[in-house]
Amino acid sequence: MSHPELSYTGHVRAILTLGLPLVGGHLAQFAIGLTDTIMLGWYGAEQLATLSLASSLFFTFFLVGSGFAWAVTPLVASFAAQDDQVMIRRTTRMALWLSGLFFLFSMPFLWFANPILQVLGQEPQLAEMAQTYLRIAAWGLLPALGVMTLKSYLSALERTQVILWITVLAAIVNGIGNWILIFGNLGAPELGIRGAAIASTLTQVVSLAGVVIYAHMVLPEHNLWGRFWRPDPEMFARVFHLGWPIGLTSLAEVGMFVMSALMMGWLGTIALASHGIAVQLATATFMVHLGVSNASTVRAGNAFGRGDPGHLARGAGVAFAMSVSISLVAIVIFLLMPERLVSLFLDPADPDRAAIIALGVGLLVMAALFQLVDGAQVIALGLLRGVQDTQAPMIIAGVAYWGVGLTSSYVCGFVLGWGAVGIWTGLVLGLGVAAVLLNLRFWMQALPALRTRTDAG
Structure with missing residues (x-):
């Protein structure tokens, strides 16, 4: 190392x-x-x-x-x-x-x-x-x-x-x-x-x-x-205890997007096609955040193993700053050239091309909105995993992604009649709540706990 x-x-x-x-x-x-x-x-x-x-x-x-x-x-x-x-x-x-x-x-x-x-x-x-x-x-x-x-x-x-x-x-x-x-x-x-x-x-x-x-x-x-x-029963139990909440946390987030696709299907082919394109573009930028999050898990794990809260805090601050920078670049791209991005996925001869582009542009504006919160929540998740805190994030994920995200998607999309943009409004709200709660968990509980443990040692 x-x-x-x-x-x-x-x-x-x-x-x-x-x-x-x-x-x-x-x-x-x-x-x-x-x-x-x-x-x-x-x-x-x-x-x-x-x-x-x-x-x-x-x-x-x-x-x-x-x-x-x-x-x-x-x-x-x-x-x-x-x-x-x-x-x-x-x-x-x-x-x-x-x-x-x-x-x-x-x-x-x-x-x-x-x-x-x-x-x-x-x-x-x-x-x-x-x-x-x-x-x-x-x-x-x-x-x-x-x-x-x-x-x-x-x-x-x-x-x-x-x-x-x-x-x-x-x-x-x-x-x-x-x-x-x-x-x-x-x-x-x-x-x-x-x-x-x-x-x-x-x-x-x-x-x-x-x-x-x-x-x-x-x-x-x-x-x-x-x-x-x-x-090795002792280590088997330890890995199981740490791992199953991580799997369910990932499932909760992906499940939110799967259910949002089903809701889009209720609105018809145009909405579902536009949604698919916007998700593909948002996923590409999410992969960059995820790579930084993975690196943050390693760095946080090192700091946790050494009992070094100062190292953990500085590394966390840098990871968040990098995520914000990535988000700003994605936001600029999504807002400046949405039509060009959506059209990359469509056949010029497709009779639905104009309708898909028109709706896809609106969804990319929403995708730009959730860049900051999407990056912030995945970085916080990576840091919390680094300090071996996985069960509370699992509960937060369930509440934020399903309790807030999917409920808001249904209400905004169908009860308020905002359609596809309403469904994506729910996604933004779900990711936003996750970002806030996960960051509070890391900065207000996990990091102070390591400081206390180090001082006591």
Whole structure:
């Protein structure tokens, strides 16, 4: 581990060094989903609709299971600050155990997706096709969770460059696999939606192989795989206790956006298409905030492990300042060229193009409004995870995203009659409340608690 820089400029350098590869990795991961959407969109509208349905169910389980992977970052960062190699190994192993067990728990739900999706009101034909996709793609959940766990382990050890390159490799493998297997290129059979599922699973396996080989060759002192089968009940419980609230917190936020999409569907195709474009653009900027948040978790975990509240406070201040800067750039772009951005996603010959652009421009104004609060809440979440505070943020997320966000979306969109812009008003309010409450939790409780603990020690 590098020696911590305690000046503000040192924190900027450290967060950029850690965060930029993570930002690149998140954008590469975003590109994988975008590639799947574009290629199946070329293949057929029904296959694209199937992917949207199936990937929503897959992603729900992936998010909850990833909570155990996210728990690795603050724990390993804290143990690394104490130079405790044994605890680093124990943490990572038990997170991998939990990921494997969660995969076994999830598999029946993904394997029998058809009846589940029909109960949720989906068309029988699409539900059947989604099940066909998931019976292949579900096998990729195990390597995907393993990759997440080992990426978190490497991030905590400040080895983020390799995460970027492995994710870029995955994006390339996914793109080539889709091109060959969906369309039947290079003599391969034309498999359509099945081809996309095979490419997705292959991508996860290649990613896992890359990260396992790297960890084995570069960090042999951790001996992650030696006696891997031996249980460690104490650390198993600790990772579980820290990880499950993280998974549910992520699920609450994503669930708010999924439900907002369902509400948009009540308004019709134009509203749903405009919403989809605005969410894609907002997600791209969110990935930059998320990379800074991940770096903040590592830095906060280091400070927590050393019992250094001054280091934690300065690093937190720098992370928030960087997030505000990112938000201001995004706001300027969204407000100055909304029509140009929305039109990038539309066929010039689409008869609905003008209506989608008109509504999309209004939604991008709302997206600009929530940049500051979206960045502030994800940075606060990253810092709280760094000091191993996850249960209170989970409760805050539930109240803010569902209690405030979704309720406001429904009231503004339908009761007040504001339509699509009203639904996005609710999203802004939900994210805003989360930002305020999470920041109060960090600055008024978590940071003073570390100061008290350090003074007492």
